[in-house]
Amino acid sequence: MVNAPSSLLQLAQAAQAAARALAKASPAAKARALQLTAEKLRTEWEGLEAANRVDLAQAEATGLSKAKLDRLRLTARIRDDLIGGLLQVAEMPDPIGAIESLTVRPNGLQVGRMRVPLGVIGFIYESRPNATVEASALSLKAGNAILLRGGKEAWHSNRALVQVLQASLIEAGLPAEAIQLVPTPDRSAILEMCQLAGLLDLIIPRGGKELIELVQREARMPVLAHAEGVNHLYVDAGADLESAVAIAVNGKAQRPSTCNSLEKVLVHATEAPRFLPRLAAAMQAAQVELRGDPRTRAIIEATAAHEEDWSTEYLDLILTVKVVDSLEEALAHIARYGSRHTEAICTNTHPHAMRFLHEVDASLVLVNASPRFNDGFQLGLGAEIGISTSKLHAYGAMGVRELTTTKFIALGNGQIRD
Numbered sequence: 001m002v003n004a005p006s007s008l009l010q011l012a013q014a015a016q017a018a019a020r021a022l023a024k025a026s027p028a029a030k031a032r033a034l035q036l037t038a039e040k041l042r043t044e045w046e047g048l049e050a051a052n053r054v055d056l057a058q059a060e061a062t063g064l065s066k067a068k069l070d071r072l073r074l075t076a077r078i079r080d081d082l083i084g085g086l087l088q089v090a091e092m093p094d095p096i097g098a099i100e101s102l103t104v105r106p107n108g109l110q111v112g113r114m115r116v117p118l119g120v121i122g123f124i125y126e127s128r129p130n131a132t133v134e135a136s137a138l139s140l141k142a143g144n145a146i147l148l149r150g151g152k153e154a155w156h157s158n159r160a161l162v163q164v165l166q167a168s169l170i171e172a173g174l175p176a177e178a179i180q181l182v183p184t185p186d187r188s189a190i191l192e193m194c195q196l197a198g199l200l201d202l203i204i205p206r207g208g209k210e211l212i213e214l215v216q217r218e219a220r221m222p223v224l225a226h227a228e229g230v231n232h233l234y235v236d237a238g239a240d241l242e243s244a245v246a247i248a249v250n251g252k253a254q255r256p257s258t259c260n261s262l263e264k265v266l267v268h269a270t271e272a273p274r275f276l277p278r279l280a281a282a283m284q285a286a287q288v289e290l291r292g293d294p295r296t297r298a299i300i301e302a303t304a305a306h307e308e309d310w311s312t313e314y315l316d317l318i319l320t321v322k323v324v325d326s327l328e329e330a331l332a333h334i335a336r337y338g339s340r341h342t343e344a345i346c347t348n349t350h351p352h353a354m355r356f357l358h359e360v361d362a363s364l365v366l367v368n369a370s371p372r373f374n375d376g377f378q379l380g381l382g383a384e385i386g387i388s389t390s391k392l393h394a395y396g397a398m399g400v401r402e403l404t405t406t407k408f409i410a411l412g413n414g415q416i417r418d
């Protein structure tokens with residue numbers, strides 16, 4: 001805490017004061033701030049787009065990849081999705097103050113749990129401006145303050161969006177400091193955030209290995225890692241192959257830059273001769289480069305996969321394929337190379353589906369569905385701050401509830417302990 005520059009330290013102190021105010025704010029005021037943000041996204045869209053264009057121009061000039069430019073871009077569709085998500089979050093029941101599982105002890109003491117905010121959240125994430133709005137909305141609904149450190153390429157977009165969010169807070173009678181942007185794109189601020197023990201209650205790094213390792217090493221407060229997705233689809237013996245191809249194409253090609261996209265396909269040997277040519281044709285049409293193990297390459301054209309391919313998250317139109325002899329082999333491969341993010345099976349065999357669900361350790365395990373569903377909005381949370389690949393205190397998509405905790409409460413009538 002002492003090493004933080006006064007500006008960041010002051011921001012965190014202001015966030016802490018704002019968090020205290022938000023913890024007791026009325027559900028109506030929080031919902032109002034969310035509705036106002038939705039309105040302003042529509043009425044102030046031109047200004048937001050203009051800020052976004054500055055970021056896009058700078059990013060293009062520095063040669064940012066097409067996939068990363070795509071996630072930096074604020075489009076009308078993103079605006080509409082954000083508005084829909086904000087309104088959905090506004091309408092959700094306010095979790096704060098709810099008393100859960102009240103029981104009566106033999107001595108008459110009533111013991112329960114009350115849902116409370118976490119406090120101040122430090123959020124470090126990619127150059128994806130919509131994440132700024134989604135994370136802020138969820139944090140606000142959960143009664144937390146948030147300190148945002150988005151990717152450097154989104155600097156102007158994030159500043160403009162945070163202005164909108166803060167104006168909505170003020171109009172709703174809430175402290176603007178509940179949503180703040182770290183005042184510099186300099187990476188040193190990330191290390192400084194990690195030192196803000198006593199001010200930040202939780203830090204969420206959302207990004208690649210380097211970021212996660214840095215924050216896990218340096219942070220002086222709890223960390224919820226939102227890490228990479230080395231995600232598999234296992235095509236079982238007897239699976240519906242048409243559906244398996246459609247799931248694989250959706251998983252890989254719908255939005256290859258996302259953490260929930262498909263990176264590897266494992267196929268049972270009995271299906272490989274029929275499945276792989278269909279997969280290859282579909283992937284070729286989607287412009288996906290295939291890499292494969294020797295058994296795959298004996299059936300279809302693919303470049304040779306190397307050991308590092310099995311653990312690599314490409315975030316690109318590349319897919320690695322392996323032929324396996326059993327469900328056991330698929331489970332063992334996933335346990336060895338997966339990143340516990342998203343894992344899927346295509347099967348028509350109920351016991352296999354159940355084994356996969358029980359035995360695979362990942363934040364979302366799917367049966368006969370695309371890994372692209374690992375997203376808070378798709379899973380019914382309204383929005384998401386990201387996908388926790390840590391197990392404590394939340395595993396998987398994090399919405400409002402995951403940004404809260406509970407404290408015990410006890411209601412007595414004079415009980416004393418023997």
Ligand SMILES: NC(=O)C1=CN([C@@H]2O[C@H](COP(=O)(O)OP(=O)(O)OC[C@H]3O[C@@H](n4cnc5c(N)ncnc54)[C@H](OP(=O)(O)O)[C@@H]3O)[C@@H](O)[C@H]2O)C=CC1
Binds near residue numbers: 153207208209214226
């Ligand atoms: N689990 C989840 O919820 C999600 C995970 N991801 C994962 O994020 C990654 C993709 O995003 P990408 O932009 O490439 O991620 P990066 O890890 O490159 O960037 C994310 C953030 O981390 C910062 N950062 C990266 N490396 C360092 C470092 N060495 N020191 C300090 N800060 C650092 C970046 O800062 P700067 O702007 O300065 O580069 C940026 O703010 C993928 O691995 C993807 O799977 C993405 C979304 C959701």
Ligand SMILES: N[C@@H](CCC(=O)OP(=O)(O)O)C(=O)O
Binds near residue numbers: 257372384
């Ligand atoms: N959950 C989001 C994707 C989040 C994500 O992976 O973000 P990014 O890596 O910045 O593209 C979705 O499926 O739309």
